[in-house]
Amino acid sequence: MKQRGPGGRSSSGKPSAGEGASRRSESTPIKPKIDKASANDRSLDAIIAADKLAALRLAPVSRETEERLDRYIALLREWQAKTNLVAPSTLPQLWTRHIADSLQLVDLAPLAKRWADLGSGGGFPGIVLACAMAGTPGASVHLVERIAKKAAFLREAVRVTASPGLVHLAEIGDNVDRITGPVDCVTARALAPLHQLIGFAEPLMRQGAKALFPKGQDVEAELTEAAKYWNIQPQLHQSRTGDGWIVELTSVEQRG
Numbered sequence: 001m002k003q004r005g006p007g008g009r010s011s012s013g014k015p016s017a018g019e020g021a022s023r024r025s026e027s028t029p030i031k032p033k034i035d036k037a038s039a040n041d042r043s044l045d046a047i048i049a050a051d052k053l054a055a056l057r058l059a060p061v062s063r064e065t066e067e068r069l070d071r072y073i074a075l076l077r078e079w080q081a082k083t084n085l086v087a088p089s090t091l092p093q094l095w096t097r098h099i100a101d102s103l104q105l106v107d108l109a110p111l112a113k114r115w116a117d118l119g120s121g122g123g124f125p126g127i128v129l130a131c132a133m134a135g136t137p138g139a140s141v142h143l144v145e146r147i148a149k150k151a152a153f154l155r156e157a158v159r160v161t162a163s164p165g166l167v168h169l170a171e172i173g174d175n176v177d178r179i180t181g182p183v184d185c186v187t188a189r190a191l192a193p194l195h196q197l198i199g200f201a202e203p204l205m206r207q208g209a210k211a212l213f214p215k216g217q218d219v220e221a222e223l224t225e226a227a228k229y230w231n232i233q234p235q236l237h238q239s240r241t242g243d244g245w246i247v248e249l250t251s252v253e254q255r256g
């Protein structure tokens, strides 16, 4: 396909569609030049806009939070071109699959102000929680991520959203018990099997945090495995955004 030059002319110098139409004979078909890349961008924009409406029906937020989330999504789409922050196949469902999926955790811990998100990756749920908590005095969200590029993205996301996120470029095992100050709720999504997540979260839970772990349809098998290592009394919440579940734990104890 020919590139368009300045002034809507094709680089060949010939008039582009719409120009000089009066000089074209009736029989010459008009072939509009479509820039496929920007047409694809526009159609992705439209799909994402529709998905956003669906997501905000599932998990309504204030106008201020919505504006923060818009800035976050714009940044994520910009960085996604050079860093894999989410599976590319999930881009059209960024809002339902990732934003609403993260936002639903707020309703499961309505009094929690201090959060820790382990293995934050591109910021789900940590950055979304930080956006939702931005208007709450004293709120904080610790985000632990071991890949430097992703941690750099998370820092930039905290900056552009002006949200109370604190990014730790670290291994969870080395860092989690160094998070200073109490944490009300610890989260981790798509990080590890449940029995390992409990091991990661246990130092924070010992100090009073509850845990919310989004899980898929195989949650029963993960609970059975976790019960071999931990005494737990899980509460299961059906996800609003798919077939998954959210495992809520208020206390854990290692089996003797």
Ligand SMILES: C[S@@+](CC[C@H](N)C(=O)[O-])C[C@H]1O[C@@H](n2cnc3c(N)ncnc32)[C@H](O)[C@@H]1O
Residues within 6 Å of the ligand: 118, 119, 120, 121, 122, 123, 124, 125, 144, 145, 146, 147, 150, 170, 171, 172, 173, 188, 189, 190, 191
């Ligand atoms: C599959 S991604 C999920 C990211 C995000 N939570 C989400 O749901 O989209 C897991 C992330 O956890 C990070 N991670 C895995 N093990 C970790 C560890 N031991 N310490 C810190 N980060 C870890 C990885 O670098 C990756 O970014």
